[in-house]
Structures are given as structure tokens and as C-alpha cells.
Amino acid sequence: MTETTQSIKQPGAATGGWYEFATRHRASIVAAIILVFPLVMPFTALAVNILIYGLYALGFNLVFGYLGLLSFGHAALFGTGAYLCGIAIVHFGWPWYAAIAVGVGGGLLMALLIGVLAIRTRGIYFAMVTMALSQCVYYLFYQAVDLTGGENGLRGINVRNIDLFGLRIDFINPIVRYYVIAAFVIAAFVVMSRILASPFGAVIEAVRENEKRARASGYDVTLTRLLTFVLSGGFCGLAGALQALHLSIVPIEILHYETSGLVVMIALLGGMGTFFGPMIGAAVFLVLENVVSVWTVHWQLIVGAIFIACVLFFPAGIWGTLVARGRR
Amino acid sequence: MTNKVTKAGSISRRRLLTTASAGAALAVSPFRINLLQAEEAPIKIGFPVPLTGPYGAEAQDQVRAGQLAVAQFNDAGGLNGRKAELVVRDDKLNPGEAATRTLELVEKEKVNFVVGSLSAAVQLAINNVTKERGVIFNSISQSDAINEAADFSKYTFHEALNPHMTSGAVGRYAFAKFGKKVAFLTADYAYGHEMVRGFLEVGKEFNVENLGDIRHPLGTTDFSTLLPRLQALKPDILCISNFGRDQQIALKQATDFGIKKSIQIIAPLLSHASRVAAGPQAFEGVVGGCSFYWGIEDKFASTKAFNDAFRKMYDGKLPTDYGALGYGGVRTVLEAVKGAGSVETDKVVAALEALKYDDYKGPQYYRKCDHQSVQSVLVIKSKSKDMRNESDVFEVLSTEEPNEKYLRTCEALGHKS
């Protein structure tokens, strides 16, 4: 269909080409933007938060946008990654790279546990089950006070220096910390790009478009769903681990359903089922929140109103709408 | 895994280039000019408080009082002409947001000190960020954990009371007066447990009988399933250890169930804002503790001075307990700066440790091992008649004088002598 549009509309060919270019080099474009990002943000910690929430939304988007399942329990994956990374450092004294690996592993494992229980339900029930299960995870971590600090949160995730190939890098320095975290996020985007471009990525979209046909074509739909959910957990777990290192604490609120709701908002705002959507959504949401908070204490009103406007008029999100306009 | 190694290798080269170019960009940017002007820049005090959320009113009061302290410092000439400035941020009562705001304050705003917080979890989060960067943090809300060795650092100071002190003072008053059979209704989180621990320790001295401790989850809106049980235990005293809305609802429903008819209710902490939000009926007859009440101006000149200055700056409004903490927290830091003659962290820490002050409620000082402010605790009761003005909602029953013996010992907190 794209070819026909391109050949008919000669002036539009430029926009068509622009989009094709963007899709082909999407990981590199993201990397480039991320690298110059801190220079345009009000402060570095905000830029880091955008990266982390962008990654969280990227993981969520795999399930919501590409697979078509609305999950209201992704906070459990994000939070488990954060807590396990933090616990590895605080209680076991593991080095930072091992802790990050534990965080990713935690996200994968928790996604497997929740996925196995939830994957047989569909539609609204999937949203409800994931919400209920993630609430159970919340209470679990809350009660394990000795490991997690309970309501007071986990403190003491203090990584001063990173020793990399003989180089001692000062992690406390904000710019350095940004680029270290950016490295991980860029790597994750590259991995995601590869997954989506692979045959498996095509199967995911096939399942979303028409489940019956996908099954008829011989694909194991349930397994595909589960695998996608688990992969999503890996990305969200990484985001959580990076968050723990960045803030040096893990608050119990990270497992609350509001954090699940937050990523839903961000993904929708940016554009579900698009590659750049999650990062754009995270950037817009967090910058907006930061800016609006300075003017007024009623930022929730503005954010809620924008969200409603998005649902009503721009269901494809910011990036999705731009892409659609660009393609016309 | 192999991917990561190669990626890291190629990125480190890229990162070097970009960091170098970023560094070059920074060097020629206006930022550099700001660095040179640092000498004349104001003394900045970061002030993260929960302006949005259920404790917004308390936070606003903290901000008002903090700004009064800064204004008084500036009017008195500042530090050899160098003025102070309060940089207020909204932490939304969320520890993650508080950590982000503190990072902004320290890294971008380059504040010299941080004062603030209104919850245990938030202050612990702020503290973790500031202590890693060697910035002084003076916490102005309750927590037992911040005194403990694990969270403490030489940059950590605690102007507010902790649960141990408040429950101790209330316990000492109540157990002598109302009876020996005690039942507990406790919010199931660190703060609730800390309060009960404080009560039980005092209880040992008075030989109280612990009839039972019923825990409720945070955010409980219905105590109807717990109150009959507590009534059935037939205690002399019911000790309700929770905070904010939980406390307001618990007291209201306890009143509805007729508990007050035969049982004395005590609470470790009664705040002005809660009393106003819950109304006179719910708080009637309840005995509790607090750090400050404007009414003690009859007793202390410093309180009167504080009240008058606050009234003058804010159209006749009187400061509340949280406001007073905001004032004290900022004022002691500025006093130490003046005493040390500099904003250098180590010098100010030493000055704070040596400080003996009477800023708003009588004599106070910071204990050396955990930087806890040793201060008086007021035992109060709600008032609904004979009110001198709309702020006259409490009656001070007794005052526990400042004394280190009412604090947990340094050893118990894990500090090595």
C-alpha cells in the first residue's frame, strides 16, 4: 500500500522516504537523540528519568502496542527489577553489573510468573488479573521489611565508582551517570529493534491483528503471548534496575498500581505500537509534569485533560499521529 | 552477552567524543560565567516538601515559616552581606520524586544545604542522596530510622521529634494517670511500630499490662471490624498509633462506637492540621503529643517573638507545629553558617554540633552521636470551648523537658562510641 501511495503522490515521496529512513535507522536515531539529550533538558536527573521511563514504556509497549494486550500490572516488573538490583547491592554487596543482571533476571522471572497465570485471559480480564497480581506483589515486597525496608523503602544503593576496563568512572557526576545509563538504554533499544524486525516480531503483530488466522497458520498463540510478556519483563526489569542505581533508593510506591497506570498513560501519549512512541511519550509527560508543576500545584488536572484529549482525538498518540499525517 | 561487550567498547569511544564535545560546549556556555559568579551568589537552601497531596496544607505552612527564617537572616545582614534564599520544590510525598528533586537541587541549583520532608520514607530518600554528595540535610519530620547508624551520616541532622520521644512523653503522662491496662491500635508500617515500641518501653517502668496490639494496613477507611475487638479487651487506655487520615478516621469511628465512654484514648502525635480536618468531636478528650503549640508563648520569649514575626509576615496567621519545624530547621542551619563564618560543609557541621539554641520553643541542641535535636515534648488535649481564636484548638497539659535520657541510646541505634 505504501508503494502505491508513493508512486501516485510525487511530492509526498519525500515524506514517504523520510519515514522509511527513520524506520530503517531507528535505533541509531534514538541513540543520537539520547546522546545530545542532556543539553536540552532543564536538569540531568530529569533526562535520566526520561530515559528510564522511556525504556519502561518500551517494554510495556511490546505487550500493549505490538501484541495488543492491555496490562495494568507492569509496575510489578519494573519494581521487581529495581528491588532485586538494590537488594543485590545493599544486602549482598554485589558489583553494579551483577546487580543490573539480577534486575533484568528478576523482571524476566516475575513476568514469567505473572504471565503463566494471566495469559489465558483476554481483554478486560487480562487487565484486571495483571492488576490484582501486581497488587499481591506489592504487598509481598511491603511485608518483606528486612530485605526491602517496607514502607521506608530500600536505601543505601550507593554506587560511587564504576570500574570499567581499568578506567575509574565517577558515577556521582550527573553527566557521567547519564551517559552510563544511556549506554544501557541504547543497547536495549537496539535489542528491541532486532526483536521487532525478526520473524518473531512479525508473529507478534500477526497475533494482534487476527488471532484465529495466526493460530490457523500454525503459530502457538499462547506461547507467543507468554514469550512476549516475558521479554517485556526483561526490558522493564532493566529500567527498574537503572532507576535503583540512579536514585540510590527504591521507594515502595514503585510497585503500586499508579506506576502501572503511569506507563499506560505514557505509552498512549507517545503512540502505542510505534518504536519512537514510548520515548517521546516519556519525554513529553515528564517534561510537562516538571514544567506544569512550577506554574501550578494542579498539574494533575492538566495532565488528565491532555490524556483525555489524546484518547478522544489522538488515539495514535503524538508520534503515531505525526506518522499518519506524514504518510498522507 | 557478546553484544554488550562490543557495544560497550564502541560506545566508550563515542561516549568519550560526546563527553568531550559536551564539555567544550559547556566551557563556552553561559554556565561558566555563573560558576565565576558563585562567590556573590546567594546561600541556597533546598526545600523539598509535599505541596501536592493530602499534606499540602502542612507543607505550605512549612514553606511560610522557612521563608520567615530566611527573611530574618537577610534582614540581620546575612553572612557578611551575603543573603540566603529558599529554593522550594514539590516532592509530591513520593520518595522517588523527592530523590529526583534533591538531585535537581544539588546538581543543578547547587544548593548549599537541604532542609525539608514530611514523611519518614521521603526524608530517608532525601538523606540518601544528600549524604552521598556531602550536602547537609536537616530533616523536619518524624522518623526513628533516620537516627540509626545505617541511614545516618555526619551530614544528617534531625530537627523534628522522633516517635520514640513523642510516645515516651505521652506514655509517661498517661500511664501515671489513666490506668495500667493498655490496648493498641497500630498502623502496620515502620512509623506505627516505632510508636508502639516507644510506648512499651515506657510501659515497662510503669508496669502496664499489654492487652493486645491490633495492626491495620495503611489507608484503612473502616475500623468497624477492629473496634469491637478492642472494646472487648476492656482496657483503661486505648493507644491509637497512626497518622494523618488514618488517625482522623480512627478517632471519628472510635467516637461513633462509643469507645470514649469508658476508655481513655491516647495518640503519640496530634497535629494541628489533623485536628482541623477531623473536627472537634473526633478529637474530643484525646490526649497526645506534639512538638510545638503557639500557645506556649506565655512561657517562652522565643515563642512569642516567633509568633509575632509570623503574624506580621502572614496577616495575623499563627504558626502550626509543622510550620515551627520548618522555621527551626532553616534557622539553625543559617545560625550555624553565621557562627562558622562560611558555607563550607565541614565547618557548618561543626557549628551545628556545637549549637545551643532557643529559636521557638525553649532550649535545644543537637546530640553528637545522631544529630537528633534534644528538645521538649508537649502533652496536649483537644479543646472545643473557650477558644481564644480560631487557632486555639489545643490545651497544653504538661511539658516534658529536653533530656537525652528520653532518647534511644546511641548504642541502641548502632552508633559506635
Next chain:
Amino acid sequence: MAGLSFDLIALQLFAGLALGAIYVLFAIGLSLIFGMLTVVNFAHGAFYMVGAYVGLYLISIGGNFWICLVAVPIAIGLFGLAVERVLIRPLYGRGIDYPLLLTFGLSYVMVECVRIAFGKTGYPFDTPEVLQGAVDIGVGYFPLYRLFVIGATAVVLLALWLFLEKTSFGLIIRAGARDPQIVRVLGVDVSKVWLIVFGIGTAIAGFAGLLAAPLQGVIPEMGGTILAEAFVVTVVGGMGSIGGAVLAGLLVGVVVSMTSLFAPEMAKVSIFALMAVVLIVRPQGFFGRAGLMS
């Protein structure tokens, strides 16, 4: 466990019923709206909260509690009608997620508007004088107001049942809940039906908020917690089933009440765990439509 007697257990049971009554009212609206419109109303808690605040406002300008019992549901119902017409109607046919997301954003807006209008700290809400105090119900003293809540809920349920069973409009609703396609085929203007159902559902939510106000005071956030718990009720009872909502609401109230007797910290977890179990083992709950999907 000192003093575990029959009296105490009976008292706990009553407390559980009173607790459950509010859940039931709240969940019925949710269930109705989902059954008919297939919309998960994430703003239901906000409607509940606004009901309480409208009651507070009416009393402050000179009304009394009894007038509020009638005025509040009408006011909230009208507001619900407006919301359905303006915000939710454009989303039909777009997929089950969109109305959910919209109501999610709407709840943020409604809560913040109330904060702006009434402040953040909340207000006490006095129990009407006639209903104050406790009565001896044989096994102990029980607050009179809570008995009133049980009674009021029963009255509303009766009225709803009469409406659904005995009126033709009620017949359409029941048919629509059973099979929406057929109803449309038979020539009924479904959009008008949905409008009314949304109005009724939110009106009942507002009524529940008013009833809850004397129990816990009012704050802007009061809708949030009960929403999460009410989802448990609607899921366990079956989305779209009134009878299920009633049964499950009372069940959840009693479960919370009884768990409080033995392990209060576990009360909240137990209901979410219950919800998870039901969803996995029997997703349609007690009486819901089987095979309900996107």
C-alpha cells in the same frame, strides 16, 4: 486471642455486612455499566467522591442529610449522563480499551477539580443527629448509622430490582446485558439505553459516597482505594451481574471483617488474592457471562 466469643463474631459479621453494603452499592453501578456498555468505568470512584462532596456542599448551604439522600444521586446521575454523552459516546466501536483509558484520565481531572474547589485536606462529615449513637442489637452495641446504611442499601436494591423486573425499560436492560446484538436487531435505540444506564450507575455511586461520608469524612482521594477493592467485587461476582455484585460485595465485606479478627494485616492482600484466584479459575465470577472478551 483473648475473648473470642459468639457475641464478638456476630458483631464482626454485622460490621462486615455494613462494610459490604457500601461495596455492593459501588459495585452495582460498575457492574451495570460494564454489563450494558462494556465500559470499565475507572472514574467510578471519582463519581463516588463527588457524591460525598455534593452532599457536604448542600448541607453547608442549609440543606439536611435527608434532602441529600434524594438530591445527590439525581445530581450525580445528571453529571453521569453528560459524561457519557460527551466523552464516552465518541469512543464506542473503537475497542474495549479506550473508554477505560478515558475514564482513567477523567478520574484525575475530577479529583483535581474537587481539590481546587474544596481544598486538599478534606472535611469531617457529621453523622445526622437522629442516627448518632449505638444500639444494643443483642450481641453488643452497634452504631445506629451503620444499621441505617444496611437498611438504605436494601431499599436501593429493592428499588433497582423492581425497576429491572417490572418495567419495560428494565426488561431492555436485562436483555441487553444478556445479548446486546439481539437488542439492537430488535430496533431498540441502544445509545439511549446506554445513556440511562450510565446515569443510573453513577447516580448509585454518588449515593454510596454520600452514605460513606459520615463513616470516614471526605477527602478528594477517597475514591481511589474503594475503586480497587470494588474491582475485586465486580470480578468475583461477575462483570455485568447485579446479583453477583450483591453477593460478592457482602462476601468481600465479611471476608475483610473476619480476616481482621485473626490477621488484620492480611485483610487487603486476601481480597486481591481472592480476585486473582477467581480470575484464573473461573474468570466470569459467580454469575457473569462466560467467554466475555475484547
